Amino acid sequence: MTDLSQGIAFIDDEYVPVAEARIPVLDWGFLHSDATYDVAHTWHGRFFRIEDYLDRFHTSMAKLRMSVPYSREQIRAIMFELVKRTGLRDAYVEIACTRGLPAPGSRDPRNCQNRFLAFAIPFVWIADDKLRQQGLNLLISEQQRIPPESVDPQIKNYHWLDMVMALFEAYDHGADTVVLVDAAGNLVEGPGFNVFARSGNTVITPARGVLEGVTRETILELLSREKLDVRQDLLPATLARSAQEVFITSTAGGVMPVTRIADETVGDGRPGVLTAKLNDAYWSLHADPKYSVAIDY
Numbered sequence: 001m002t003d004l005s006q007g008i009a010f011i012d013d014e015y016v017p018v019a020e021a022r023i024p025v026l027d028w029g030f031l032h033s034d035a036t037y038d039v040a041h042t043w044h045g046r047f048f049r050i051e052d053y054l055d056r057f058h059t060s061m062a063k064l065r066m067s068v069p070y071s072r073e074q075i076r077a078i079m080f081e082l083v084k085r086t087g088l089r090d091a092y093v094e095i096a097c098t099r100g101l102p103a104p105g106s107r108d109p110r111n112c113q114n115r116f117l118a119f120a121i122p123f124v125w126i127a128d129d130k131l132r133q134q135g136l137n138l139l140i141s142e143q144q145r146i147p148p149e150s151v152d153p154q155i156k157n158y159h160w161l162d163m164v165m166a167l168f169e170a171y172d173h174g175a176d177t178v179v180l181v182d183a184a185g186n187l188v189e190g191p192g193f194n195v196f197a198r199s200g201n202t203v204i205t206p207a208r209g210v211l212e213g214v215t216r217e218t219i220l221e222l223l224s225r226e227k228l229d230v231r232q233d234l235l236p237a238t239l240a241r242s243a244q245e246v247f248i249t250s251t252a253g254g255v256m257p258v259t260r261i262a263d264e265t266v267g268d269g270r271p272g273v274l275t276a277k278l279n280d281a282y283w284s285l286h287a288d289p290k291y292s293v294a295i296d297y
């Protein structure tokens with residue numbers, strides 16, 4: 001029997017065990033990475049900031065001129081239903097829209113019927129418990145992130161070849177993960193996360209060329225309560241290397257400390273005090289009804 005707690009997908013109007021969910025090879029989502037997606041999560045049985053993820057997903061679909069036969073309310077209901085059916089308290093909930101199948105022989109995207117799919121699986125961590133405790137070793141890649149002039153980074157997308165190859169580069173150097181740069185060598189983002197650096201009283205997160213993460217936004221909100229100079233600006237590699245604290249943020253893990261950059265220690269080499277404070281505050285918000293909504297299992 002299939003263990004439904006390993007995940008359930010919703011595709012082509014049906015709920016199926018996630019391992020059985022399939023899309024046709026001719027779907028442009030597969031052939032051309034012509035798709036957008038979003039990832040929300042539940043924590044202790046509550047969806048976190050679900051409306052923000054739905055907003056972003058609908059904006060992405062509109063920018064890509066995609067539409068699906070499900071309303072926002074129906075998509076939200078599908079997300080709840082997926083989690084309920086898995087019984088998972090801590091879940092990773094992905095929603096996606098692919099361009100779909102073109103008419104036979106056609107290359108006209110207007111003729112594609114867009115496909116909606118979604119799945120809920122056990123919560124996914126970018127970094128395991130040990131790494132989150134000791135901090136990550138981050139490589140600053142020389143690989144440039146696809147520039148915002150080419151692909152709008154506000155649209156959460158599957159254009160990951162730059163990031164996947166940069167991950168190989170990081171592993172070759174013994175690093176745990178990687179952050180990519182822009183043409184001028186400023187830090188941009190990594191595979192599924194945003195980056196922050198604190199030098200003295202100043203905290204910087206890259207302003208341009210990044211997906212504006214819901215976690216990034218939450219951290220900016222939490223930072224606005226501190227007596228700190230918080231900027232969305234350029235983050236040059238030299239500044240990141242000399243910072244006292246560096247951390248990365250993602251739905252898949254919250255706030256994760258970086259304690260080495262290419263084997264040089266960041267600050268005193270231990271996870272930063274601000275990083276820990278923000279991480280605690282971030283997870284506390286998950287029980288706050290202003291930020292989260294309970295699932296009725």
Ligand SMILES: *Cc1c(COP(=O)(O)O)cnc(C)c1O
Nearest residue numbers: 192193194211213214215250251
């Ligand atoms: C999803 C993602 C992030 C992080 O966004 P969150 O909403 O915080 O999960 C950052 N960069 C990229 C490229 C992403 O795909």
